[in-house]
Amino acid sequence: MADVKLPPARILAIETSCDETAAAVLENGRALLSSVVASQIDLHVQYGGVFPEVASRQHIRTIYAVVEEAVQRAHLSLSEIDAIAVTRGPGLAGSLVVGMNAAKGLALALNRPLIGVNHLEGHIYSAWVYQGDTVNPPPAPEFPLMALLVSGGHTELNVMTDHLTYRRLGGTLDDAAGEAFDKVARLLGLPYPGGPSVQKAAAGGNPEAFTFPRARLEGTWDFSFSGLKTAVLRVVRQLEEEGKSLPVSDLAASFQTAVVDVLLQKTLRAARETKSRAILVAGGVSANTALRLAFTGQTEFPVFIPAFTLCTDNAAMIGAAGYFRYALGARDPLDLDVLPTWPLS
Numbered sequence: 001m002a003d004v005k006l007p008p009a010r011i012l013a014i015e016t017s018c019d020e021t022a023a024a025v026l027e028n029g030r031a032l033l034s035s036v037v038a039s040q041i042d043l044h045v046q047y048g049g050v051f052p053e054v055a056s057r058q059h060i061r062t063i064y065a066v067v068e069e070a071v072q073r074a075h076l077s078l079s080e081i082d083a084i085a086v087t088r089g090p091g092l093a094g095s096l097v098v099g100m101n102a103a104k105g106l107a108l109a110l111n112r113p114l115i116g117v118n119h120l121e122g123h124i125y126s127a128w129v130y131q132g133d134t135v136n137p138p139p140a141p142e143f144p145l146m147a148l149l150v151s152g153g154h155t156e157l158n159v160m161t162d163h164l165t166y167r168r169l170g171g172t173l174d175d176a177a178g179e180a181f182d183k184v185a186r187l188l189g190l191p192y193p194g195g196p197s198v199q200k201a202a203a204g205g206n207p208e209a210f211t212f213p214r215a216r217l218e219g220t221w222d223f224s225f226s227g228l229k230t231a232v233l234r235v236v237r238q239l240e241e242e243g244k245s246l247p248v249s250d251l252a253a254s255f256q257t258a259v260v261d262v263l264l265q266k267t268l269r270a271a272r273e274t275k276s277r278a279i280l281v282a283g284g285v286s287a288n289t290a291l292r293l294a295f296t297g298q299t300e301f302p303v304f305i306p307a308f309t310l311c312t313d314n315a316a317m318i319g320a321a322g323y324f325r326y327a328l329g330a331r332d333p334l335d336l337d338v339l340p341t342w343p344l345s
């Protein structure tokens, strides 16, 4: 597909897999015309995580206003949309159903194709999206590439030899990287969502204050973060027993450094061994500044990381992946079901 001339198309995309109600309009798989994300964080903060029923009901209230705003901001009318892309899974069933039904309604009313997209594939394709200058678009990622996906529910390495083609090398055996950030935030008494809170606390801390374990799992491409989380817990308990106050910033910085170190070293090694031409990092944790600096700071491989605003859940990424599926001829029926658990490869 790499050399095939791709058809022009404007995709309206919808994403409701978890706690963000999102819609976007994307041209030709890369140029972002609009992206609207209605966050539900304020509703879930009292539960310390996402409350599924609250999430789906909030999607119902917000979805049409979000879609309308995305189309308006793109300065288009609905009749100028060529296809509707929607997240089919993985995610919370009740949340996915709301976006899926909205997408089906639009596809039916506009007589346009419906395209179901894997949320993980969406995260990867966020690296293709650019905003602004359409005359000199930034270069697209080149194949073969090593894709590191680091989100709240997934941490995995995939080789991509072409569009929409994934060979999974390995993944986490326990906690996902984002999950580890969220759990450590809770241990340190930092607010939900944990990743940004840990990053903020780490900014004033010494990353060498504590030497936390790095599970290298030599001989495999898998990851494990539960030992690291337990090591943080042990230090927290000991300090509490001794009646000492927690050096939250130092703990956050030391933890963050350990996570980034493992992710970078393993990805570099995988890219070398598979003779990849580039590295791609995507998913919510790719918003982490220390992680971005570590990957862009190495000079061995070109690195593609989505714009900061496209790292966490959004619909632009679903529009990008949806476009390449559309270009390949993918069309889904109007009785398409959601897939709450749906691996990428």
Ligand code: KG4
Binding pocket: 018, 123, 150, 151, 152, 153, 154, 177, 178, 179, 181, 182, 193, 194, 195, 196, 199, 283, 284, 285, 286, 287, 288, 289, 311, 312, 313
């Ligand atoms: O991709 P995402 O928005 O949702 C999933 O598909 O899971 O990822 C959410 C995860 C959460 O675990 C969140 O704590 C983490 O991404 N995250 C971060 C940062 N921003 C979000 N982790 C570390 N540093 C950040 N700045």
Ligand code: ZN
Binding pocket: 119, 123, 151, 152, 283, 284, 312, 313
């Ligand atoms: Zn996500």
